[in-house]
Structures are given as C-alpha cells and as structure tokens.
Amino acid sequence: MEPSPELYYQAYVSRDPRFDGVFYIGVTSTGIYCRPVCPARTPKASNCRFYGSAEAAEKDSFRPCLRCRPELAPGSAPVDDARRIAQLLMQRIGNGLIDSGAGLEVIAGQFELSSRQIRRIVQKELGVSPIELIQTRRLLLAKQLLAETALPVTEIAFASGFASLRRFNDAFQTRYGMAPSRLRKEAAEGGVIAAAYDTSVLQISYRPPYDWKGILNFLAKRTVKSVEWVTEESYARTVRLGQRTGWIRLTHAPGKNALMMEFTHSLTPVLPALMSRVRHLFDLNARPDVISAHLQKDSFLKDAVLRNPGLRVPGAFDGFELAARAILGQQVTVKAATTLACRLMEAYGDPIETPFAELSRLSPLPEKLAKLGVGEIARYGIVSARAKSVIALAQVCASAVLTLEPGVHPEKAVAQLDALPGIGPWTAHYIAMRALRWPDGFPKEDIAIRNNLGGVSAKEADAMSQAWRPWRSYAVLHIWNGL
Numbered sequence: 001m002e003p004s005p006e007l008y009y010q011a012y013v014s015r016d017p018r019f020d021g022v023f024y025i026g027v028t029s030t031g032i033y034c035r036p037v038c039p040a041r042t043p044k045a046s047n048c049r050f051y052g053s054a055e056a057a058e059k060d061s062f063r064p065c066l067r068c069r070p071e072l073a074p075g076s077a078p079v080d081d082a083r084r085i086a087q088l089l090m091q092r093i094g095n096g097l098i099d100s101g102a103g104l105e106v107i108a109g110q111f112e113l114s115s116r117q118i119r120r121i122v123q124k125e126l127g128v129s130p131i132e133l134i135q136t137r138r139l140l141l142a143k144q145l146l147a148e149t150a151l152p153v154t155e156i157a158f159a160s161g162f163a164s165l166r167r168f169n170d171a172f173q174t175r176y177g178m179a180p181s182r183l184r185k186e187a188a189e190g191g192v193i194a195a196a197y198d199t200s201v202l203q204i205s206y207r208p209p210y211d212w213k214g215i216l217n218f219l220a221k222r223t224v225k226s227v228e229w230v231t232e233e234s235y236a237r238t239v240r241l242g243q244r245t246g247w248i249r250l251t252h253a254p255g256k257n258a259l260m261m262e263f264t265h266s267l268t269p270v271l272p273a274l275m276s277r278v279r280h281l282f283d284l285n286a287r288p289d290v291i292s293a294h295l296q297k298d299s300f301l302k303d304a305v306l307r308n309p310g311l312r313v314p315g316a317f318d319g320f321e322l323a324a325r326a327i328l329g330q331q332v333t334v335k336a337a338t339t340l341a342c343r344l345m346e347a348y349g350d351p352i353e354t355p356f357a358e359l360s361r362l363s364p365l366p367e368k369l370a371k372l373g374v375g376e377i378a379r380y381g382i383v384s385a386r387a388k389s390v391i392a393l394a395q396v397c398a399s400a401v402l403t404l405e406p407g408v409h410p411e412k413a414v415a416q417l418d419a420l421p422g423i424g425p426w427t428a429h430y431i432a433m434r435a436l437r438w439p440d441g442f443p444k445e446d447i448a449i450r451n452n453l454g455g456v457s458a459k460e461a462d463a464m465s466q467a468w469r470p471w472r473s474y475a476v477l478h479i480w481n482g483l
Contacts, residue, residue: 008050012036017208017257018289021073024051026062033057038068055136056127063176064143066186071140072205072258075285086125138162139175141272146180147187149200151268153180159268198265204275205258206284209310212252214481215282218314221334224325225342226361227349237317238352239263240362241270241277247354250278259284280406280437283312291439291471295478298467300453304478311481313473319404319435320397321363323417326427326434327389328382343380344390348372369394389422396420406437433473442472452479 011019019036026033026049033051034040051057054070064070108115122130142160145151151159157168157180172180220230228237236249246264253260259282267274279285288310296305305311316322324344329337348368349361369377369390377387396402402416410432417428426445433441443449444462453461468475 005045005048005050009045009048012048013042015039020205020207020257021075022052024054024057024070024073025049026051026057026060031061031063032065033062033070034065035068035070035073038065040065040067051127053126053128054140055133058136058175059128059132064140066183069144069147071144072203074205074207074257075279086122134161135171135175137272139171141275142168142172142180143176143183144202145271146184148202151200151265153184155268156180159271161272199262200265200268201260201262202271202275203253203256203258204261204278204284205256206282207286207288208257209288210254210257211308211310211312212254214308214310215312215314222325222338224321224338224345224363226359227321227345227363229356229358236356236359238354238359238362239267239274239317240350240365241267241273244270245352245362247352247356247359248274248278250282277317280315281317283315283437286312288312291474294471295468295475300464301468301475301478304481308478308481311474311477313433313437313439313477315406315437316404316435318363319431320366320394322435323393323397323404323431324369324390326430327386327393327423330386330422330424330427340380340382340386344377344382347380366394366397370398385422389420392420393423404431404435406435408436410436410438410441433476438473440470440472442476446476449476449479452482 008023008025011023012025015037017037021035024033024035025038025043027043027047028049029043029047033054049057049060049062051060054064054073057070058064105115108118113121119130122128122133126133128136138161142156142162145156145159146153149156153168154165157165160168162168162171169180172178176183216230216232216235219228219235223230226238228235230236234249234251236247238247239245244267246266248264248267249262250259251262259278261275261278263271263274292305292309296302325337325341328340328344332340345361345363348364350364351360352362354360372391372394374384374387374391377390378384382390393402396416397404402413404413413436414425414428414432417423417431418425424445426443429441429443432438433443442462442465444458444465450456450458450461453464456464465472465475
C-alpha cells in the first residue's frame with residue numbers, strides 16, 4: 001500500500017536515515033526538493049509534496065537542495081522484475097550505455113518485452129520517462145563533481161554525458177536556475193573542493209547501518225594481489241573500463257554514512273560506470289532496514305541479524321574476474337583459490353604503473369583468456385578441468401553470449417552458467433549473488449551452509465531457505481559468519 005502524505009511527513013520530521021533515498025520532499029514555498037535527512041528547517045506539511053525519485057521531483061520543476069544534496073542519496077535494491085528493469089535501465093544510463101531508443105530495445109529483449117512496455121514500467125516505477133531520467137542523472141552527477149572536485153567544467157560536462165559544453169551550460173541553467181560556474185564558486189567558498197592533483201575524491205552514500213569491517217574482512221581474504229590491495233582501513237584496486245585505466249581507493253566516512261572514493265583523473269570520462277561498479281562491489285544500494293526486518297522474523301536467523309543488522313553481500317567490480325575466481329575456488333579452500341587466482345592474474349594481467357607497489361596489474365580481459373589452451377593455464381597449478389571451465393567462461397563472456405552484470409535476469413544467467421563445463425549449481429549461485437547482485441541467490445549445496453544449519457541435506461537447506469526469500473543472499477552471509 002502506498003504510504004499517505006501524513007506518514008511521509010512523519011518520517012520527514014523524524015529525520016530517520018532509514019528513509020534516505022526512499023522518498024524526496026518538494027517544498028512549494030521554496031521550489032526546492034530535499035532528502036528526508038535534510039538539516040534545513042522543516043516546512044509546513046501543507047507546503048510539502050512527496051516523490052519516489054529525484055527525477056520525479058525535478059520533472060515538477062523543483063530544484064535540488066544545496067544543503068542535503070539529493071545526488072548523494074543512497075539507491076534502493078530491486079525486489080521484483082519491474083524494479084529490476086528500472087534499476088537495470090538506470091545502471092545502463094549511469095554507465096553511459098543508453099543514449100537512444102536502441103539501448104531500450106536491448107533491455108526489452110532481455111526481458112522479452114517491447115520497448116513501449118519498458119517505457120511504461122520506467123514511468124510507473126520512477127515517475128519519469130527514460131529521456132528525463134538520462135538528463136537528470138547527468139545533471140546530478142555534474143552537480144556533485146562541481147561541488148566536490150576541482151576538475152575543469154569542460155571535463156565535468158563530458159564526464160556527465162553531455163556532447164558539448166554549450167549543451168551542458170544550457171541544461172544546467174534551465175534546470176537549476178544558475179550557471180555551473182556559480183555553483184563551483186559557492187562550493188569553493190565553502191571549502192569543499194578537493195585539491196587538484198592527479199586524483200579527486202567523491203562521496204558515495206549508503207543507508208546505515210553498514211558493516212564496513214565485515215565487508216573489508218571478506219574482501220581481504222580473497223584479495224587478488226597486484227590487482228587489489230586491502231588494509232584494515234581501505235580497499236584499493238586497479239581499474240580498466242573500456243580504453244581507460246587507473247586506480248581507485250575507498251575509505252569509510254561513518255559520520256557521513258558514505259564511502260570516500262579517491263580516483264585517478266584518467267578515469268574521469270568513465271565516472272558513471274566507475275561509481276556504479278563501486279556501489280555494486282560494496283552493496284551500497286541495499287535496504288538494511290527492510291532486509292533485517294524480514295530475516296529476523298525467522299527464529300533461526302533472528303539472533304544473527306540482531307547482532308549485525310548492517311551486514312552486506314560483497315559484490316564484484318568485474319563480473320568475469322569474480323566468476324573466474326569462483327571457478328578456481330571449487331572444492332578448495334578460500335586461501336588456495338586466492339593463490340591460484342593470483343597466479344593467473346600475474347601471468348596474464350597487463351602491467352600498470354601506480355604509486356603503490358601493491359598495485360601493478362590489470363585484471364585480464366576475457367578475450368585474452370579465451371584464446372589460451374588448457375595446458376597454458378594448467379601449468380600454473382590449476383587442474384585441467386578448472387582450466388577448461390575458465391576458458392569456456394572466457395569465450396562466452398568475450399562473445400557476449402553471457403553477460404555478468406547486475407540487472408540481467410538471474411535465473412537465466414544461472415542456467416547459462418550451469419550449462420558450461422565444470423560449473424555446477426553452487427558456483428552459478430555464488431556468481432549470481434555477487435556478480436549479478438541477485439539478493440535471492442542460495443547455493444544450497446554449500447557444505448558450510450548445510451553444516452551450520454545442523455548438518456542438513458541440500459534439499460532440506462533449500463526448504464528452510466524459502467522463509468528467507470527474497471533476501472536469501474543475505475541469509476547466506478549470516479550463516480557463513482556462523483549462527
């Protein structure tokens with residue numbers, strides 16, 4: 001049931017961070033829209049209009065608040081096909097992959113729908129058309145870059161997806177009633193722009209609580225040396241997106257409910273895709289309030305959920321990289337799988353120069369591994385069956401027969417993975433949980449899950465998991481952590 005304006009207003013007055021990103025408030029007396037956590041003075045209820053997305057608020061001519069900055073609101077995790085389609089479209093737009101109706105046709109084909117049906121779904125879910133969504137996403141990213149970095153305005157225009165500086169200036173002036181240079185000047189006076197060296201820092205928000213230590217610990221145990229570097233306080237890795245290469249480093253800013261992403265300026269042209277991948281890797285779009293409330297209804301999980309309500313399911317920065325490592329991890333320990341993955345990356349990852357001795361390789365592309373023979377991979381201590389599986393995976397990914405990214409239909413992708421040689425249901429579901437960001441993945445064959453559930457069979461584990469749907473991936477992490 002859709003909440004009433006009275007309930008929205010009560011949530012707004014409470015400034016409860018759990019509602020951040022769930023809805024937005026347009027204030028008719030000022031023409032500005034805000035997040036529910038905005039520190040500004042609370043307006044009268046009669047002056048408030050409530051929207052499910054920033055795009056819907058801007059469609060009604062509201063401007064984003066300069067204090068709470070709606071572009072920093074965390075996203076929301078998909079829970080059904082309609083939401084998944086809308087989220088996939090948003091991701092493709094964020095990655096700069098959709099600028100025309102052709103992109104809609106591709107997504108429509110994935111879900112066996114028409115582009116007209118896709119447009120109706122987006123309009124219903126987000127309150128705007130795909131074109132309006134594209135424009136708002138570009139402007140909000142530009143606004144964040146103007147406020148948080150010292151990047152030249154021209155670079156910001158192109159990084160945000162505008163074809164020219166003139167179009168960017170016109171769109172910004174029309175939407176926000178000010179020139180980009182004015183916003184940059186106000187941000188500079190506030191002292192919020194980072195130093196203009198070889199890197200900049202951007203804030204990427206999440207909904208609290210957030211188990212930063214837990215996700216760092218998970219990634220640390222699976223670090224691929226030379227490509228990734230995890231310390232007690234940070235995560236860093238090399239990056240290749242299209243023709244662009246560089247590195248990123250993430251730290252935690254708990255006071256802001258955000259991660260701070262330092263990135264090399266070489267990655268500025270692919271910032272939307274970069275930020276999207278970081279959000280997926282660290283599961284920043286999750287709704288911990290919704291997930292925890294559901295899982296703790298089950299007496300078996302209740303205590304574990306109450307102990308760690310901020311648990312996240314670590315994702316993947318690169319779907320193929322994660323999937324290849326998952327294959328190497330079949331029937332061996334996490335430590336052994338990591339050792340094999342490091343050997344593979346060291347042998348076939350392209351070199352890259354960074355300021356850190358720990359980061360010196362780029363993860364190899366599937367096109368490179370697809371051309372190898374079984375013996376070439378097996379010589380690094382990888383059994384022939386695993387080598388054959390890695391090559392088969394690389395071939396279907398290189399040819400785009402299989403897409404390993406969030407938003408694709410998980411059940412279909414799991415079936416495609418399961419059909420590859422040497423990949424079984426456990427590996428397919430593990431890849432779906434992390435690379436596809438499927439919140440309902442459940443590798444029921446996992447021996448640790450079955451042991452922690454009392455030594456049950458795979459069939460019995462699957463039966464027990466039905467009560468945890470559609471958040472079984474989060475239940476898996478709670479079980480792995482030990483009930």
